Every structure is written in C-alpha cells, then in structure tokens.
Amino acid sequence: MSTETSKEFFESILGLGPDWQVSEVRLDKTSDKVTLDLSLRAGTKVACPECGKRCAIYDRNAPREWRHLDTMQLKTVLRARLPRANCPEHGPQTVRVPWADPMARFTLAFEAHAIDVLENARSTTQACDLLKIGWATADRIMERGVARGLERRKLEDLRHVGIDESERSGDRLPKAARRASEASQKSFLKGHRYITTLNDLDRGRVLEVVEGRTEEDALALWGKIPETSRATIKAVAMDMWQAFENAARRMVPGAEIVHDKFHIAKHLNDGVNRVRIEEHRRLLREGDDRLKGTRWFWLRAEDNLTDAQYESFRDIKDAALKTSKAWLIKEAFRFFWVVPKTSDEAEEYFGQWYRHTIYSKLEPMKKVARMLKERLGNVVTWWRHPITNAVSEGLNSRIQSIKSAARGFHSFASYRVRILFFCGKLDLKPRLTHSI
Numbered sequence: 001m002s003t004e005t006s007k008e009f010f011e012s013i014l015g016l017g018p019d020w021q022v023s024e025v026r027l028d029k030t031s032d033k034v035t036l037d038l039s040l041r042a043g044t045k046v047a048c049p050e051c052g053k054r055c056a057i058y059d060r061n062a063p064r065e066w067r068h069l070d071t072m073q074l075k076t077v078l079r080a081r082l083p084r085a086n087c088p089e090h091g092p093q094t095v096r097v098p099w100a101d102p103m104a105r106f107t108l109a110f111e112a113h114a115i116d117v118l119e120n121a122r123s124t125t126q127a128c129d130l131l132k133i134g135w136a137t138a139d140r141i142m143e144r145g146v147a148r149g150l151e152r153r154k155l156e157d158l159r160h161v162g163i164d165e166s167e168r169s170g171d172r173l174p175k176a177a178r179r180a181s182e183a184s185q186k187s188f189l190k191g192h193r194y195i196t197t198l199n200d201l202d203r204g205r206v207l208e209v210v211e212g213r214t215e216e217d218a219l220a221l222w223g224k225i226p227e228t229s230r231a232t233i234k235a236v237a238m239d240m241w242q243a244f245e246n247a248a249r250r251m252v253p254g255a256e257i258v259h260d261k262f263h264i265a266k267h268l269n270d271g272v273n274r275v276r277i278e279e280h281r282r283l284l285r286e287g288d289d290r291l292k293g294t295r296w297f298w299l300r301a302e303d304n305l306t307d308a309q310y311e312s313f314r315d316i317k318d319a320a321l322k323t324s325k326a327w328l329i330k331e332a333f334r335f336f337w338v339v340p341k342t343s344d345e346a347e348e349y350f351g352q353w354y355r356h357t358i359y360s361k362l363e364p365m366k367k368v369a370r371m372l373k374e375r376l377g378n379v380v381t382w383w384r385h386p387i388t389n390a391v392s393e394g395l396n397s398r399i400q401s402i403k404s405a406a407r408g409f410h411s412f413a414s415y416r417v418r419i420l421f422f423c424g425k426l427d428l429k430p431r432l433t434h435s436i
C-alpha cells in the first residue's frame with residue numbers, strides 16, 4: 001500500500017474527526033509496532049478547553065503518545081504534539097483531543113477494550129498478558145473506569161440495602177505477594193482484619209466499601225452515600241452487630257432494621273453445636289460414642305437429608321439426648337419464618353418458642369433466645385420488608401475471589417477500586433464519540 005493510501009486507510013478507521021489527520025505511518029518491524037503521527041489540518045483553529053472558544057494556536061507541546069488498539073497484532077501507538085489554544089480570556093491552554101481523556105496514556109478505544117478484557121479474564125495477570133500492559137497500568141485503567149462509573153451512577157430510588165462485614169485474612173496471600181509489600185501491608189492488612197460493604201439488595205451491587213467494622217467505620221461508609229439517596233431507603237439488612245445498628249439509626253433514621261435470617265440461623269446452629277460438643281464429651285467419659293461424627297447432621301434441615309442419611313440420623317435424633325432437644329428448638333425456629341403471616345403473629349409465635357427454649361435448660365440455646373428477644377423489634381420487621389443479606393453474601397464470595405485472583409494489594413484504595421470495578425455494576429467504559 002502506498003504511503004498516501006495507508007494514511008487515508010488509518011484516517012478512515014480511526015475516525016479522527018474533522019481537525020486531525022494522519023501525517024505519517026511508521027512501521028517498526030523489530031518491535032512489531034506501528035506509530036501513527038497525527039497533526040492538525042492546516043489552518044485549523046483549536047478550542048480552548050475552558051470555554052470552548054475557537055482560538056489561534058499559541059504553541060505546541062512536546063510529542064505525546066497514546067497506546068491504541070492493536071492493528072493486526074502490531075502494537076499501535078498514536079503520536080502527536082498537542083497545541084495550546086491562545087484564549088484571550090484563559091491564556092494558553094492545552095487542547096483536548098477526541099481520542100483520549102486529558103491525562104490518559106491510552107486512547108479511549110483502548111481503555112474500553114481493556115475494561116472488557118479485565119472484566120472477563122480469569123485474573124489481572126491474564127488480562128495484563130493479553131493486553132501487553134503492566135500491573136500498574138491495569139490498576140490505573142480500573143481506577144479511571146470506577147471514577148467514571150461513580151460519577152455516572154444514579155442513586156435515586158435506593159430502597160433495600162444490606163450492610164455486611166467480611167474478613168480479610170492476610171494469610172491467604174501467597175508468600176511472594178506478602179513479601180513484596182511487607183511495609184504497606186503492615187498497616188493495610190494487619191491493621192484491619194475486616195472490611196464493611198454497603199450493598200444495594202435490589203440491584204445486587206456493592207455501593208461502597210470501607211476498612212474495619214467499628215461504628216466509626218460504618219458511619220464513614222454511610223457518609224459516602226448522599227443524604228438525599230439515604231432518605232429513600234426503606235430497610236437495611238444486617239446481622240446483630242451493635243455498631244452497625246447504631247450507625248444505621250443515626251445515618252438512615254427513616255429506615256427499618258431487619259436482622260438477617262441467615263445470621264440468626266447461624267447463631268442457632270452454633271448453639272446446637274455447643275450443646276453437642278459438651279454432651280459428646282460427657283457421653284465419651286461413660287464410654288458412649290453415639291455422637292461421634294454427627295456434627296454435620298445437626299446442621300442440616302431434616303428434609304435436606306437423603307434417605308440413607310435419614311436412616312442413620314433418626315436413631316440418634318429420637319434418643320433422649322440434649323443435642324436432639326437443641327436441634328428441635330432450632331428446627332422449630334425455622335417455622336418462625338413460615339407460620340406467622342404478620343409481624344404481630346410473629347411476636348406471638350416467638351413468645352411460645354422463647355418460653356419453650358428457656359424451659360429447656362440448655363444454656364447455649366437460652367443464650368440465643370435471649371439475644372433474639374432483646375432484638376425482636378428488628379427481627380419482626382422482616383414481615384414488612386422480607387429482605388436478607390443473601391445478596392451481600394454472594395457479593396462477599398465474589399470479593400474473596402477478586403482477592404485471590406489479584407494476589408494481594410498494596411493499598412486499601414486499590415482493593416476498593418477492584419471491588420467496585422467487579423461488583424459495583426458501574427458504567428465503566430469511556431464514551432466513544434466516533435469510531436476511534
């Protein structure tokens with residue numbers, strides 16, 4: 001292809017707009033790279049970035065390069081000297097270009113493509129290999145994507161949200177990653193064992209995330225959501241963590257708190273387990289090993305067992321064991337969510353269950369019952385807002401996999417960016433005004 005035709009070819013596929021042209025196409029075969037020199041067409045007036053007024057050119061900056069989408073496996077770079085507009089009002093100002101954001105080192109088309117690859121690759125490492133970019137560049141592209149997404153995000157009509165903590169264990173990181181940033185991880189990973197996320201339960205997305213899980217942390221988390229958006233929230237799902245309750249009372253006073261039924265079930269399961277461990281120990285002293293290896297049975301709902309499992313479970317279940325009694329109490333609570341039709345009926349059902357549990361003389365079960373009684377007002381809200389933190393749990397497991405796929409982070413800021421990049425359902429990509 002002659003030089004003229006190749007310039008026209010690139011101009012037409014780049015879609016540079018009316019002002020810019022390809023003035024030179026250079027192929028460097030040793031490094032498999034194509035460089036396209038861009039220049040303004042003769043006589044073009046340039047727009048001041050402040051006011052948009054078309055002005056004469058004041059001078060030109062040193063040449064800059066932007067990584068663009070590959071051209072037939074060849075790394076493709078745009079190169080231009082950006083002029084400064086001589087604005088009578090704002091003075092000399094570097095012009096904006098149609099192919100890239102002001103400070104970016106990539107074209108918008110490349111960023112959009114990189115976001116696709118980062119979203120779909122198995123890991124950041126794999127995405128970096130595919131894109132032929134470094135780790136820091138990937139970080140920057142994600143950061144810019146998230147900034148764009150947060151700016152575009154609409155938060156009106158938030159109704160049901162969940163606040164949830166998750167543990168972040170530094171031990172899960174491979175040794176190399178731990179050693180690589182030992183110093184910063186001291187403050188980042190060891191200082192805070194937890195992160196707290198605020199999730200939009202209706203849309204299944206993470207709204208924000210902070211380090212830690214104290215009341216102060218939760219207040220800071222809520223503070224990142226504009227007050228007008230907080231005002232539309234009807235209910236907040238959470239576990240029975242006092243710090244979260246206090247923060248919600250203050251920051252979303254109009255919303256009802258709904259203690260998550262899965263966390264309640266977990267407390268009841270823990271109660272059954274504690275009764276079993278104690279009883280098993282006592283029985284073993286008497287040479288009775290009936291409870292050996294039964295932990296799993298008691299955690300399951302009866303109807304989730306296969307026939308064969310049920311056969312072996314039935315005998316110990318029907319024996320007059322404390323563990324069986326604790327298990328029945330736990331099972332009876334499952335009907336708490338099914339039988340009552342209103343929050344009033346739920347309170348009544350709870351009253352019966354509570355009395356029965358207190359009479360059982362099983363300390364671990366009584367402890368859970370007392371905790372539930374104290375917080376009953378925020379449990380029966382479920383009949384008005386049947387929400388749970390199941391969505392949050394799902395997002396949490398996604399967050400865990402981000403963590404292992406990314407092999408550790410140098411800072412909480414980059415961890416947050418990844419969480420919002422992958423779980424924020426944000427509109428991340430730059431808008432491409434034309435084909436570039």
Ligand SMILES: [Zn+2]
Pocket residue numbers: 048049050051052053087088089090091
């Ligand atoms: Zn101006």
